[in-house]
Amino acid sequence: xxxxxxxxxxxxxxxxxxxxxxxxxxxxxxxxxxxxxxxxxxxxxxxxxxxxxxxxxxxxxxxxxxxxxxxxxxxxxxxxxxxxxxxxxxxxxxxxxxxxxxxxxxxxxxxxxxxxxxxxxxxxxxxxxxxxxxxxxxxxxxxxxxxxxxxxxxxxxxxxxxxxxxxxxxxxxxxxxxxxxxxxxxxxxxxxxxxxxxxxxxxxxxxxxxxxxxxxxxxxxxxxxxxxxxxxxxxxxxxxxxxxxxxxxxxxxxxxxxxxxxxxxxxxxxxxxxxxxxxxxxxxxxxxxxxxxxxxxxxxxxxxxxxxxxxxxxxxxxxxxxxxxxxxxxxxxxxxxxxxxxxxxxxxxxxxxxxxxxxxxxxxxxxx
Numbered sequence: 001x002x003x004x005x006x007x008x009x010x011x012x013x014x015x016x017x018x019x020x021x022x023x024x025x026x027x028x029x030x031x032x033x034x035x036x037x038x039x040x041x042x043x044x045x046x047x048x049x050x051x052x053x054x055x056x057x058x059x060x061x062x063x064x065x066x067x068x069x070x071x072x073x074x075x076x077x078x079x080x081x082x083x084x085x086x087x088x089x090x091x092x093x094x095x096x097x098x099x100x101x102x103x104x105x106x107x108x109x110x111x112x113x114x115x116x117x118x119x120x121x122x123x124x125x126x127x128x129x130x131x132x133x134x135x136x137x138x139x140x141x142x143x144x145x146x147x148x149x150x151x152x153x154x155x156x157x158x159x160x161x162x163x164x165x166x167x168x169x170x171x172x173x174x175x176x177x178x179x180x181x182x183x184x185x186x187x188x189x190x191x192x193x194x195x196x197x198x199x200x201x202x203x204x205x206x207x208x209x210x211x212x213x214x215x216x217x218x219x220x221x222x223x224x225x226x227x228x229x230x231x232x233x234x235x236x237x238x239x240x241x242x243x244x245x246x247x248x249x250x251x252x253x254x255x256x257x258x259x260x261x262x263x264x265x266x267x268x269x270x271x272x273x274x275x276x277x278x279x280x281x282x283x284x285x286x287x288x289x290x291x292x293x294x295x296x297x298x299x300x301x302x303x304x305x306x307x308x309x310x311x312x313x314x315x316x317x318x319x320x321x322x323x324x325x326x327x328x329x330x331x332x333x334x335x336x337x338x339x340x341x342x343x344x345x346x347x348x349x350x351x352x353x354x355x356x357x358x359x360x361x362x363x364x365x366x367x368x
Contacts, residue, residue, distance in 0.1 A: 127268055128152045129216040131209035132163075136200055144168065145205055147212060151235070151268045162264035164235055168194070171212055177230045178219070185225060189218050226269075233276075236265040240276060241367045243283055248363050256287040278304055278316050279365060282358045285323055298327040305338070318345060318355040 133148045144167045151162045172194070179186045192211040198204055219225050239262035246255035263280050271277050281304040288297035301324045308317050321342045328335035356364065 126154050127220055128154050129213050129220070131213055134205050134209060137167075143200070145200065145208075147209060149212070149216070151265065153268055160264055162235075162261055162268050164238075164265070166234075168199075168208070170234070171215065174230065174234045175215070178225060178228070181228065181230065182222075182225055185222050189215065191215055232266075232269055232271055235269060236262045236271075236276070236280075237367065239265065240280065240283075243280075244362060244365070244367055247283060247286060247359075252287045252290040255283065256291065259283040259287060272307065278307065278314075279362070279367075281307075282316060282319070282362055285320075285327075286359045286362060289323075289327070294327050294330045298324070298331050298333065301327055312345070315355075316358075316361065318342070319358045319361055321345075322355075323358055 128151070130150050130152060131147050132150050135146050135148075137144055137146050146165050146167055148163060148165050151164075152158050153161075171191070175186075175189075175191045178189075190211070192208050192215075195204065219231060225231050239258050243255050243258035243262060246252075246258060259280055263277075263284060266272070266274075266277050266280060281300050284300040285297045285304070288294070288300070301320055304316070304320045305324060308314055308320065311317060321338050324338045325335045325342070327333075328338065
């Protein structure tokens with residue numbers, strides 16, 4: 001209907017134009033009378049139609065937005081001192097001016113520098129705590145929900161996340177200890193309250209899962225709490241105790257999996273200089289040795305010796321040196337540096353015959 005109206009209006013206007021041309025007596029006829037009349041009367045026509053037709057299409061709006069974005073980009077290039085018309089050659093100028101060529105080269109260098117800086121920049125990392133699954137456990141005298149929590153390092157692809165499984169009472173114990181030790185810092189940390197009923201509904205479990213994620217994330221954001229033994233051992237002490245029991249009973253395959261998870265947990269938490277981490281490395285070396293995997297055992301042995309570089313009196317230094325010399329001989333690696341360090345220990349008067357092996361140290365170490 002709008003099309004018919006425009007068609008009639010165009011013919012009417014064309015007729016008026018012809019009459020005026022004939023009455024003018026020799027005046028020149030306009031080349032495009034219809035289009036010029038329509039353009040001149042656009043405001044009046046839109047007023048008369050009172051919104052019946054829209055003279056701005058979506059394509060025109062998109063073109064206007066594109067033109068605005070292009071002008072913004074040209075303004076940015078102008079601020080950098082670059083040419084605002086990089087496509088001059090395409091518009092008919094076969095040889096751009098030297099200033100334009102210099103600006104183009106400058107733009108290329110700046111883009112290359114930006115790409116190089118972005119590739120070499122260190123992405124800030126933080127630790128994420130995510131409840132991935134829950135299960136209701138029924139025992140003889142109790143029933144509880146077990147929450148499986150993954151520790152994931154953000155900022156990069158974490159191909160080896162570490163996991164723990166804890167129940168409500170474990171979180172409550174951690175909360176109580178930290179509030180006793182860090183009263184001021186814990187004032188703003190919220191903890192889900194205990195309920196007397198409806199503890200096993202899907203809604204309650206989901207709400208507690210999110211609350212535990214926020215609870216751990218808040219604790220980790222506080223530096224003093226993040227470095228405290230109570231917070232750290234909440235994650236990996238239970239694995240260390242289980243791995244030690246499995247190693248003592250000769251279940252090296254199961255022990256290796258538990259030692260490995262404890263290693264990943266401490267790696268995510270940034271615990272490298274503690275005795276717990278060295279004990280974990282000792283467990284990995286022993287289990288890989290017992291499973292006839294000397295290359296892996298040698299790798300973890302070297303990691304331990306790097307951490308013990310400046311510690312000449314650590315009780316684990318001599319056992320690691322002895323193991324490293326033996327493993328280096330098996331895998332065909334250089335063992336002269338470890339032999340020299342071992343001879344240096346002998347020169348200090350250390351009774352090497354009384355030092356336990358790594359396996360003996362694991363069995364005797366008390367993990368409370």
